[in-house]
Amino acid sequence: MIVLDPCSDRFGLHRTLLFPVLVGFALWACSASGDDAGYSGSGNEGASGSAGSVFDSGLTGDGEIDPDSSCAMTTLQAERIPLDMYFMVDTSGSMDGPKLALLKSGLTAFLQAPDSAGLGVSGQRFPIGGLNETCDSAVYGSPAVPWAILPDSQWSTWVSNLKAEGYTPSVPALRGAVDACKNRMTAEPARKCAVVFVSDGEPEGNCPPVSISAKQDLKDIAAEAYAAGIPVFAVSFYGISSVGQAILIAIAQSGGTEVPFAIKEGAVQQDFMEALAEARGTALGCEYQMPTTDAGVVNPFLVKVAYTPGASGESQTIPRKDSLSDCGSQQGWAYDDNDHPTKLVMCSATCDTMRADAKGKVEILLGCSSSQR
Structure with missing residues (x-):
């Protein structure tokens, strides 16, 4: 997995910032059939009750993407917004x-x-x-x-x-x-x-x-x-x-x-x-491009963002917000456009946390459209 070094010049680390910065994306190309779940701004949950019908495999019972499922994993490199x-x-x-x-x-x-x-x-x-x-x-x-x-x-x-x-x-x-x-x-x-x-x-x-x-x-x-x-x-x-x-x-x-x-x-x-x-x-900042992959069409309804602090090594799921205006002082991220997302934007609190942790890493797990497998 390619790891993001989310250091920031504003926090006195400008000498370590490389341009462009890379972040690892793990994408699963799923083998099930069925219709795609429609995407709507559902806030932090990231999936509706019918989202499980998108995949017959690759999801846990609560709609989470399971990296240990039968989906084939493809690793991509993606740049921050230039x-x-x-x-x-x-x-x-x-x-x-x-x-x-x-x-x-x-x-x-x-x-x-x-x-x-x-x-x-x-x-x-x-x-x-x-x-x-x-x-x-x-x-x-x-x-x-x-x-x-x-x-x-x-x-x-x-x-x-x-x-x-x-x-x-x-x-x-x-x-x-x-x-x-x-x-x-x-x-x-x-x-x-x-x-x-x-x-x-x-x-x-x-x-x-x-x-x-x-x-x-x-x-x-x-x-x-x-x-x-x-x-x-x-x-x-x-x-x-x-x-x-x-x-x-x-x-x-x-x-x-x-x-x-x-x-x-x-x-x-x-x-x-x-x-x-x-x-x-x-x-x-903390904005990342929405990638595409030959392994499948990215389904934004199933995107998950995981952050692993450099000190603890325990991965944490960052909740999705319906919009950046919902962030307040909370951790989270949101799309630039819920209907046609092109960017994943971290909330200010999350961005500050990532910038202050030079050894932390960000992983973004993306679902795929089974109709495009």
Whole structure:
């Protein structure tokens, strides 16, 4: 069985995160005949009273999948949902000098790091237009370099040519970044997208609202992104005002990432690169693709998720929830779509448990459609 190492950058383990991460799936191709059980959102049980008719073998009396049954076991490798990141980087006049040099070197190191292989990247700078900056969010949402899967040299070239000038039009910049991620997810629905918003100052210039008046707009944009499945990470550079820092905190909280990453004076390339790596690891989350197999059509009504802690070695079944909104503080998982599932998403409590256990493993047992054996 292939084992998932569910470590997380947010928990200080970013150096061990490999991209992509693999998880073992055990699938049973069953030999019985009969009609498939219909799938409905039945909450934690995962099977209705008639589910037993799907298989004549392979299930225990209570509807559980029995790995010791006569079903033939096939082992597959499945990747976590692949990740894209849209970088919106502040190149206003206040970033000139050591801060811009640090931004360039840290971002370049992150893009070229072996652990970033397979990551999709795109982005833009703000302001665009110097002291007469554009306020059109569509311009900031238009990638400076086309989306690319790392490794890719064109991104490092763009970063090396960045120059600092102008004001800080934060509202159209963040709006553009979020829209860029939405467009990416529409074009690539099997991928996940996250925004990384880097700044050293509060909103200012010719694009209102500015200063503290921009806080609510930026919170709303970040909250909208998070509701659409797009986490928003904020990175503050040293020299930022108290107003600017408060705004970045609001962006991170509303964007589902808790607090900004702080790049302090005296920081080196490694510090910025590690902050980005931590964002990458957190954005990966605990979402897994719904696989298919030649051994049979996956029946989502019979999916079981098992987690084995590294300390105890005793497997635990994670209950299925009808939706993520039912998780609360409980352990569990849910489909992204009960009617046509494409992803298995762990509840926050379960995800936190898995991230904190570097030696734990996740196994997902999938039923199969007997009509497709």
